[in-house]
Structures are given as C-alpha cells and as structure tokens.
Amino acid sequence: MTLKASFTDEVKAELANVQPARPCCQEAELTAMAEALVGASDGAPFTLRIPRNAVARKVVHLAKVAGGRVETVRKGATEKRPSYRLRLTLPSGRGSKDGCCARAILRGTFLARGVLGNPADAYHLEMAVPAGATTLVSSGAARAGIPLKRTTRRGRTVYYLKGAEPISRMLGLMGANRAVMRFENDRILRDMRSQANRRANSETANMDKRLRAALQQRDAIRRLKARDNRLQSLPPALREVAELRLAHPRAGLRELAQVAQVSKSAVANRLRRLVRLANRNGLID
Numbered sequence: 001m002t003l004k005a006s007f008t009d010e011v012k013a014e015l016a017n018v019q020p021a022r023p024c025c026q027e028a029e030l031t032a033m034a035e036a037l038v039g040a041s042d043g044a045p046f047t048l049r050i051p052r053n054a055v056a057r058k059v060v061h062l063a064k065v066a067g068g069r070v071e072t073v074r075k076g077a078t079e080k081r082p083s084y085r086l087r088l089t090l091p092s093g094r095g096s097k098d099g100c101c102a103r104a105i106l107r108g109t110f111l112a113r114g115v116l117g118n119p120a121d122a123y124h125l126e127m128a129v130p131a132g133a134t135t136l137v138s139s140g141a142a143r144a145g146i147p148l149k150r151t152t153r154r155g156r157t158v159y160y161l162k163g164a165e166p167i168s169r170m171l172g173l174m175g176a177n178r179a180v181m182r183f184e185n186d187r188i189l190r191d192m193r194s195q196a197n198r199r200a201n202s203e204t205a206n207m208d209k210r211l212r213a214a215l216q217q218r219d220a221i222r223r224l225k226a227r228d229n230r231l232q233s234l235p236p237a238l239r240e241v242a243e244l245r246l247a248h249p250r251a252g253l254r255e256l257a258q259v260a261q262v263s264k265s266a267v268a269n270r271l272r273r274l275v276r277l278a279n280r281n282g283l284i285d
C-alpha cells in the first residue's frame, strides 16, 4: 500500500495505459523502453527487470503487437515492491523517423527511467539511461523539439529538463493529458503561493521600517525630556505630539493624527522636528 502516489508514479500509471496505434510507434516505444533499461541491443534477447506491473504489462502487449517476443515473466517475490523479470526479443524495426515515433520514444524512455519532481515543489524531469542507449533518445527529443539537456552520472547518461514550460510540453507530447492538467493546476497554486510570500515579505519590511522610525522618535523625545522634564521650552503643538508618541510608542502616524485631531502630515512634520531638535542638541547618537 502506498501512502500518496508520487507525481512520477501518477504519470507512469497514465503513460502505461497510452497504447500507440501505429506499428511504427509500437516498435519505437518498445525499443526505447528496453534500451533505456539495459542498453542498446544487437538483436539478442534482453532480460528486463521492471518495477511496475502496468509497465511490465505494456512491454508484453507491445511485444505481442509489434512482432517481438516475451519468453518468461517472473514476479520477484523478495523485494518490498514486486518487480517483474521478463526476457524480451525486440522486433526487427526501430520505428520511423516521423514525429509520432519521436513521441513514442520519449514515452518509452520515461516509462523505463523517468523521474519527475512534484510540480508543487520543483520543475525537474530526468531520465538516466545506460551510456550506450543515447542514440534513440537524442534523436527522439530533437525531432519532438524537446530541449533535453544531458550530463553523466555514475556511468549513465542523464537527460534532464528544467522549467515548467518544457516539462508541461513534454508531458503533453507523451500523451499524459491528465498529468498536464494536474501539472498546470499545481503550477498556478505555486505561482500564487510565491506571490503571496513576496507580498507578505514586503509588508513585513514596511512594518519593520515604520516601527523602527517610531522607536527612534520615542528615543529622541525621551532624550529631550531628560533635559527638560516637562518639555516646557517646546511649542504646545510639538509638546502634544511628543507626549502622544511617548504614550503610544508603536502607533502609526494615522492613529496619532486621529488622537491629536490634526492631519497625518502635520504629525509627521512635528515628529521630524522633534527628532531634529534632539539631534541638534546632541542628545541623540
């Protein structure tokens, strides 16, 4: 029992049920799957180990319709996740040079080796194939117009794709239509989430700025007051705003303006004067 299927599992389950109708595509997809699993063939039978029932069934089906041969299917019982061992002889053809087969090659390669990040977290797709199995994948990707990049890792050629746009396009080309819908939905959610984060961050920054200014004003007024206990030397308008700021150290300008029954800009102006005054008297550092 799985808790929550990964996006990779979801896409593979969908692709395993996409059956290519043309014989050329059946050959191409089967060959791509086999080569991605064990490397390029020289016509000899392959032994494939496939961790997914639906994919194993697809190999058997494609071999039957495309003129290949599956000799034995054995379910491995020892592993946690059952795997299927089968011995496959490929059909003689490797598909056509048409776009239909390019899509079938991508689909077969992904079914065999694809890993896809959950679109809510990462836009990353990769397929690590044996170093000898790159001819088919590279030509398929080129013909389908998918800008797969490649690197090597532990003796394998890793094809990868980053970015929402190309990944969504590749899913669509392979025929994973439900996955494209989920991908696009998650993509919208993710965009909204990051916009909300950006907004929250800038609100916090503004709040910090306002609060810092308010506390600075309070400090300035405290220093003025330390020198002239009742702020008697200040004009009444300044004195009133000074007392308000001391009484409400965190209040915004608008709140102070409401209490003082003057305009916001008048309050701002008086607070500026108080800070300047404290500075001029060398009372603020």
Ligand SMILES: [Zn+2]
Residues within 6 Å of the ligand: 022, 023, 024, 025, 026, 028, 095, 096, 098, 099, 100, 101, 102, 104
């Ligand atoms: Zn085809």
